[in-house]
Amino acid sequence: MEEMIKPAPAPASSEEEKEVMATAATGERRHEEATAGREEQEEEEGEEEAPVVLKKGPWTTAEDAVLVQHVRQNGEGNWNAVQRMTGLLRCGKSCRLRWTNHLRPNLKKGSFSPDEELLIAQLHAQLGNKWARMASHLPGRTDNEIKNYWNTRTKRRQRAGLPVYPPDVQLHLAFAKRCRYDDFSSPLSSPQQSAGSNVLSMDAADAAGAASSGYTSARPPPLDLAGQLTMGSRPVQLLAATPFSAPSSPWGKPFARNAQFFQFPHSSPVSPTTPTGPVHVHPVTPELSLGYGPHAGDRARLPPVSPSPGARAELPSSQLRPAMAPTTATAAAAATTGVLVGGALQDHPNAASLEAMLQELHDAIKIEPPAPPENRGTEEGGGGDLRGVSGDGKPEVELKDDIETLFDLIIPATFPAAAAPEPAAAMASSAAPNHSGSVSQHSSEDQDHSNADVVLDLPILTGGGGGSSEQDDWSLDGAACQWNNISGGIC
DNA sequence: AATGCGCGCAACCGCCTGCGG
DNA sequence: TCCGCAGGCGGTTGCGCGCAT
Incomplete structure (x- = not known):
C-alpha cells in the first residue's frame, strides 16, 4: 500500500476543488461520476481528523480540470505539491502520470500510423524496452502508449x-x-x-x-x-x-x-x-x-x-x-x-x-x-x-x-x-x-x-x-x- | 440474449537515480 | 558519506468494451 495517508486538505483547497469540479466538463462521466460522488461522500464522512486516503483508479473530468489548472498556474514538476495545493486526492506520481500521459498539450491520440508502427519496431530493435527513449522519438506519443502497443502487439504476434x-x-x-x-x-x-x-x-x-x-x-x-x-x-x-x-x-x-x-x-x-x-x-x-x-x-x-x-x-x-x-x-x-x-x-x-x-x-x-x-x-x-x-x-x-x-x-x-x-x-x-x-x-x-x-x-x-x-x-x-x-x- | 474471452488501455507498483541537506 | 525526497522508468494489473460462440 504505497498510498500514504495524507492530512485532510485545507478548506480553501477543498473549496477551490469544488469550484473547479462544479465548472468541470459535464461529459464523459458515466460510472466515474458515481465513483467520484461516492468518494466525495466518503471524504466528507471521514473529515473528522480522519486521514485522507488518496484516491486510486480512473481520473474524473473534474480531477483533470484541477490538475490542468494547477499545472497552468505552477508549471510541471513538484507533483507532490499538487495534492497539498489543490486538495486533489491523488499522489504526486499519479498526477505526473496523468499529466504526461493524458493531459499535457500536443499529445497525439488515436492509433499509431503505419509509419509510427514501423518506427516503433525499429526503435525497439535499437533500444529494447526503453519506452521513454522511444517516446522521445515519437512526438506526441507517450512511453505508456508505446509500451502498451508493443506489448499487445508482441503478444499477439x-x-x-x-x-x-x-x-x-x-x-x-x-x-x-x-x-x-x-x-x-x-x-x-x-x-x-x-x-x-x-x-x-x-x-x-x-x-x-x-x-x-x-x-x-x-x-x-x-x-x-x-x-x-x-x-x-x-x-x-x-x-x-x-x-x-x-x-x-x-x-x-x-x-x-x-x-x-x-x-x-x-x-x-x-x-x-x-x-x-x-x-x-x-x-x-x-x-x-x-x-x-x-x-x-x-x-x-x-x-x-x-x-x-x-x-x-x-x-x-x-x-x-x-x-x-x-x-x-x-x-x-x-x-x-x-x-x-x-x-x-x-x-x-x-x-x-x-x-x-x-x-x-x-x-x-x-x-x-x-x-x-x-x-x-x-x-x-x-x-x-x-x-x-x-x-x-x-x-x-x-x-x-x-x-x-x-x-x-x-x-x-x-x-x-x-x-x-x-x-x-x-x-x-x-x-x-x-x-x-x-x-x-x-x-x-x-x-x-x-x-x-x-x-x-x-x-x-x-x-x-x-x-x-x-x-x-x-x-x-x-x-x-x-x-x-x-x-x-x-x- | 447470455456468456466467455481476448484486447486495448489506463493506472498502479516497485525499483532506480539524481539531488540537496 | 549518508539519508530522505522527488521524479522517472519499466513491468504488471485491473477494468471496460467488443466480438464470437
Whole structure:
C-alpha cells in the first residue's frame, strides 16, 4: 500500500476543488461520476481528523480540470505539491502520470500510423524496452502508449507464431548477429558512433544506454534504425550500428556473393540535423517494397547495406529510386502479384529449405550469446554478443552455413535490382574489409565518420496513410503473409 | 440474449537515480 | 558519506468494451 495517508486538505483547497469540479466538463462521466460522488461522500464522512486516503483508479473530468489548472498556474514538476495545493486526492506520481500521459498539450491520440508502427519496431530493435527513449522519438506519443502497443502487439504476434520484427528489421538483426561472430572486438554499436554524428537522431545517451542496458543476451545489439525516421522527409543517412561482415567469415560471403544486389549511391556527406518536428517518413515507391505489410508496395524492405567505409551513402528517396529500382519486369511482376519478395521467394526452387532456414534465422536471433573469447576484450556494456549455438543447440558452424545459404537465397530475391553493376562494383571494392578482419568501426571518438562508419541506407516506406489497424499490422496478413507463408516457421 | 474471452488501455507498483541537506 | 525526497522508468494489473460462440 504505497498510498500514504495524507492530512485532510485545507478548506480553501477543498473549496477551490469544488469550484473547479462544479465548472468541470459535464461529459464523459458515466460510472466515474458515481465513483467520484461516492468518494466525495466518503471524504466528507471521514473529515473528522480522519486521514485522507488518496484516491486510486480512473481520473474524473473534474480531477483533470484541477490538475490542468494547477499545472497552468505552477508549471510541471513538484507533483507532490499538487495534492497539498489543490486538495486533489491523488499522489504526486499519479498526477505526473496523468499529466504526461493524458493531459499535457500536443499529445497525439488515436492509433499509431503505419509509419509510427514501423518506427516503433525499429526503435525497439535499437533500444529494447526503453519506452521513454522511444517516446522521445515519437512526438506526441507517450512511453505508456508505446509500451502498451508493443506489448499487445508482441503478444499477439507471438501467439500467432509470427516474428516480432518486420523482415527488414529481422534481417538487420541477423546482420548484426553475424557481425558479432565476425569480430567481437568490433562493437556493433558504439556510443561514439551514434554520438559522433548528427546524422543520427538517436543521441549518445540512447546509444550508450542501449549498449549498456539489456543487449547482452537475447536481444541483438542495437541497430541504428531510428535516426532515419526522425530525419523527416529529408535524405536519410544512417550510420549503421551493424558493421559489415568480414570476408574471413562465412558470414561475409552472402554479401560478397550478392554484392551486385546492393546499391551504394554516393552522394554528398551532408548530414541532416536532427529534426525536432513530427516524424515524417519519406515515401518510397512500391517497387522498393519488400512485400511486407498489407500494401506490398509501400512497406519496408530490407535495406541495402553499404559497407563502404569511405562512401557515405545519403539516399534521398529520389536518389534511391533509380539506384534501387528493380527491373521493369520485376516491378511489373510485383505489381501483378502484389508482393515483390514474397513472390520471388515463393517461386524460388528452394523455398522449402528456405522456409526451414528462415526459422533457424529466427531462432538464431534469439540465441543466447556465449562469453566472447578472452582475447576479444570485454564489451559486455556493448551487449549484443551473439554466440554460435542456436537455441536448440545447433552447432555454430552449421547454423552459419544455413544462414549463409539463406542469405544467398533471400538477398537475390529481395533485391532483384541486380542490374546495377556500378553500385555493385562500389560495394565489391568498398566491401573489402580492413585486414584486421573487422568492419571499419570507430576506434576513437575523434575518428572521422566518413572514413569509418558503416553506412546503412534504410529508407522508410510509408504505409499509404490511414491509421493502424489489424489490416495494417505488418506481416499479420495481407501481402506480408505471402512472405510469411513461404517462410512458414517464422511467420 | 447470455456468456466467455481476448484486447486495448489506463493506472498502479516497485525499483532506480539524481539531488540537496 | 549518508539519508530522505522527488521524479522517472519499466513491468504488471485491473477494468471496460467488443466480438464470437
